[in-house]
Amino acid sequence: MADHLLDHVRPYLERSLEDRIAYIRAPRWVGHHGAMQALERLNELLCRSPSLRTRGLMLVGPYANGKTMIAERFAVAHLNACESQRVWVVQTREGAGLAHFYASILRALRAPMGNSRDVGRKAEQVDHLLDGLKPRILIFDEFHNALRGRSRDVDAVLAFLRRIGRQFDISPVLIGEVAVYDFINATDEMASRFELLGVPRWRYDEEFFALLDSLEGALPLARRSDLSDEKLAREIFRLSEGLIGEIVAIVAAARSGAERITLLSIDELDYVPVSRRRRLRDGLL
Incomplete structure (x- = not known):
C-alpha cells in the first residue's frame, strides 16, 4: 500500500x-507558503483599480530558489482564466544598455525587431505595442541584467518603469538578485513605488x-x-x-x-x- x-x-x-x-x-510546482503569498500579491496587482502612479513588486532572492517558477505559474494561470492577455513575462537579456533592454521587451511581446540598434526607434515601437496590447502587469525576469550598464542607461531603465505606470497603467514586477533591491532603494522616489517580497533560502x-x-x-x-x-x-x-x-x-x-x-x-x-x-x-x- x-x-x-x-x-x-x-x-x-x-x-x-x-x-x-x-x-x-x-x-x-511546489506550493509552499512563500510561493502562495507571492501569487496572492501578484493577483492583487492584476485586480487593482486604475492609477496614474502604479505600484510594483520586487521578487528578490538567490539563484535557483523558485522565483521564475512563481512568475510563470502566475502568468499561465492568468492565460487560462482570461480571454485577453494582460500579463507578459520579459526575459531581461544579458548585456548592458537600453538597446538590450528594449529588445527584451520586444521579444516578449513577440514583435519583429530587425537589426536596428536605434534606441529611439525601439522605444517608440515598445510604446506603440504597450498602447495597443494594454498589459496590466509586465514581469521582468532576471532584471539585474538591466542594471549592469552605464549609470545613465540604468537611470533611463528606472525612468521607463516610472513612465509605464503613468502612461499605460502598468504595474512592473522585478525578479532578480539582491542587486535589484539595492538599485530600487537607492532613492526614496523609486523605493516608494515597489513592495518587496523576499524569497530567502x-x-x-x-x-x-x-x-x-x-x-x-x-x-x-x-x-x-x-x-x-x-x-x-x-x-x-x-x-x-x-x-x-x-x-x-x-x-x-x-x-x-x-x-x-x-x-x-x-x-x-x-x-x-x-x-x-x-x-x-x-x-x-
Missing part, C-alpha cells in the same frame, strides 16, 4: 519505469521537513523514503544550501533501484553544491 504518496500520484506506480522516471524528473526547520514530506508524496516510488528523518534531511539541506531548486533536483535524481531514496543513493550522486560550482568555474577562467 503506497500510503506515503499523494492520491493523484499513486496511479503512476502502474506505469512503466521510463514513464515514472520522466515524471520524477519533470519540473514541478530555506532554513533547517519544520517548514523544511514539511517540504521534504510533500516532495516524497509527489514522487511515484513504491517504498517510503522518510526524507524528513534527521540523516537524510541534513544531507539534502547541506547539498542544496537551502535553495528549493537544488532541493528538488537532488530528490528527483536520487532514486535508487530499491524504489526509495536513501542516504547511499544521494551519496552516489556526487552532487556539487552551487557555491562549489562557482569556485570550480572561477578556477577554470
Whole structure:
C-alpha cells in the first residue's frame, strides 16, 4: 500500500519505469507558503483599480530558489482564466544598455525587431505595442541584467518603469538578485513605488521537513523514503544550501533501484553544491 504518496500520484506506480522516471524528473510546482503569498500579491496587482502612479513588486532572492517558477505559474494561470492577455513575462537579456533592454521587451511581446540598434526607434515601437496590447502587469525576469550598464542607461531603465505606470497603467514586477533591491532603494522616489517580497533560502526547520514530506508524496516510488528523518534531511539541506531548486533536483535524481531514496543513493550522486560550482568555474577562467 503506497500510503506515503499523494492520491493523484499513486496511479503512476502502474506505469512503466521510463514513464515514472520522466515524471520524477519533470519540473514541478511546489506550493509552499512563500510561493502562495507571492501569487496572492501578484493577483492583487492584476485586480487593482486604475492609477496614474502604479505600484510594483520586487521578487528578490538567490539563484535557483523558485522565483521564475512563481512568475510563470502566475502568468499561465492568468492565460487560462482570461480571454485577453494582460500579463507578459520579459526575459531581461544579458548585456548592458537600453538597446538590450528594449529588445527584451520586444521579444516578449513577440514583435519583429530587425537589426536596428536605434534606441529611439525601439522605444517608440515598445510604446506603440504597450498602447495597443494594454498589459496590466509586465514581469521582468532576471532584471539585474538591466542594471549592469552605464549609470545613465540604468537611470533611463528606472525612468521607463516610472513612465509605464503613468502612461499605460502598468504595474512592473522585478525578479532578480539582491542587486535589484539595492538599485530600487537607492532613492526614496523609486523605493516608494515597489513592495518587496523576499524569497530567502530555506532554513533547517519544520517548514523544511514539511517540504521534504510533500516532495516524497509527489514522487511515484513504491517504498517510503522518510526524507524528513534527521540523516537524510541534513544531507539534502547541506547539498542544496537551502535553495528549493537544488532541493528538488537532488530528490528527483536520487532514486535508487530499491524504489526509495536513501542516504547511499544521494551519496552516489556526487552532487556539487552551487557555491562549489562557482569556485570550480572561477578556477577554470
